[in-house]
Amino acid sequence: MTKQDAATAGRAASGETPARGLSSATALLFAVACGLSVANIYFAQPLLDAMAQDLGIAPAAVGIVVTLTQVGYAVGLMLIVPLGDLWDRRRLVVGQTVLSAAALGIVGTASSAAMLLAGMVLVGLLAVVVQVLVAYAATLAAPSERGRAIGTVTSGVVTGILLARFVSGTLADIGGWRTVYLVSSGLMLVMAALLARALPRHQPAPMAGSSYLGLLRSTAELFVQEPILRERALFALLIFANLNVFWTSIVLPLTTPPLSLSHTAVGLLGIAGVAGALAARNTGRLADRGWAQRTTGLSLLLMLAAWAPIACLHQSLWLLLAGVLMLDFSLQAVHVTNQSLIVAARPDASSRLIGGYMVFYSIGSALGAISSTVVYAMAGWTGVCMLGAAISAAALLVWIITVSRAQVPAGACLMPAP
Incomplete structure (x- = not known):
């Protein structure tokens, strides 16, 4: 039996469909679908004041819109994403995309606060199609190209997150906050048609029980x-x-004196973040080649270093821009490496692995958002930068401990596998 035959037999035994490869066009379609889907979660943040005024929601209570969206997303991670290991992924992805369009339509036509909140819960719940797509791409890709495929698809996720606020603010200026959700609803229907046409059927191997x-x-x-x-x-x-x-927290120092930038100008900062994230798109190839630990360590070190130029916000916006590039590059590199490693461990359980992993993404996102505004109120931008640097240092320390626990010399952990 050849090595290739043995690898195929091994994948079949584990329940993994033999990889046929993932074309560049299909990977790009996955990335665009992920970007559109994840953006739906973040559209509301710059629109909260307009929503509150239109639907009579108290300004102090309108933050519940974002909270309920994230709650819906967390529930979807736990209850929907694992279905990718049980059902035909093509049908699951297309179905979620169509239902997302319907949920966005509910939000865009909401006539009451209750209808808006119900729609936002559904938007968050169905946006987890992103994680189904990431697991789907990882399964379709050949094992030697899995990291690259995850990197390409995940670049769409980070791009959607970083551009959502800018896009929603621009569309709202043109036609009001409802326009944002109605346009997105139409785009999701178009995406559902494209996915239905392009994606192969993929029925996972039957699971015991x-x-x-x-x-x-x-x-x-x-x-x-x-x-x-x-x-x-x-x-x-x-x-x-x-x-x-x-x-x-970045909007707080940028929109107040002495800088007093417009919200549109602040939103443009997200484009720099996209550039950093896209630059890290190919870091998945390093995981494919056995460089995962080294990529993680160097990226976490870069994330820690990023807070030095970010702390110079009031001295130079160019330094801030450099810090944004460093921060988003390092995050994307670690995120892609993380998913490449966990899917490689159990390809037959890719949807469940990605879903469980992303629950911690939600927890971290919520903790970071809450803590940053509290720290800014107490210690200003310097306090925020110290908090960010402390979290980066903690992540780097975890990596050092992880490497040191390995039952091989530390230097070997940092070198690519032969």
């Missing part, structure tokens, strides 16, 4: 069975807490 409850139970069991999932989930919590410490 294939039931929905058994699927959810096995998702929790993966955290016990797979140390790499626990390790990389902790990294996800820390790096996304770090990201949200910056992006949640």
Whole structure:
């Protein structure tokens, strides 16, 4: 038996469909679909005041719009994403995309606060099609190209997150806040048609005791069975807490004297973040070649260093721009490496692994957002930068401990596998 035959047999035994490869065009379609889907979660942030005024929501209470969207997203990660290991992924992706269009339509036509909030819960719940797509791409890609495929698709996710606020603010200026959701609803319908046409059917191999409850139970069991999932989930919590410490609070010093920038100008900062994230798109190839640990360590070191130029915000906006590039590049590099490693550990459970991993992304994002505004009120921008640097240092320390625990010399952990 050749090595290729042995690899194919091994994948079949684990329940993994033999890889046929993922074309560049299909990977790009996945990335665009992910960007559009994840943007739906973040559109509301610059629109809260307009929503509150239009629907009679008290300004102090309108933050519940964002909270309920994130709650819906967290529930979807736990209850919907694991279905990718049980159902035909093509049908699951197209169905979620169509339902997302309907949920966005509900938000865009909401006539009451209750209708708006119900629609936002559904928007968050169905936006987890992003994680189904990431797991789907990882399964379709050949094992030697899995990291690159995840990097390409995930670049769409980060781009959607960073551009959502700018796009929603621009569309709202043109036609009001409802225009944002109605336009997105139409785009999601177009995307559903494209995905239905382009995606191959993919029915996962039958699981022992294939039931929905058994699927959810096995998702929790993966955290016990797979140390790499626990390790990389902790990294996800820390790096996304770090990201949200910056992006949640940056608008505060930029829009107040002495800078007093417009919201449009602040939104343009997100384009720099996109450039940094896209630059890290190909870091998945390093994981494919056995450089995962080294990529993680160097990226976390860069994330820590990024807070030095970011702290110079009031001295130079060019230094701030450099810090944004460093921060988003390093986050994307670690995020892609994380997903490449956990999917490689259990390709047959890719949807459950990605879903469980992303729960920690949600936790980290929420903790970072809450802590940054509290720290800014107490200690200003210097305090925010100290918080971000402390989180980066904690992530780097976790990596050092992880490497030192490996049962091989530390230097070997930093070198690519032969």
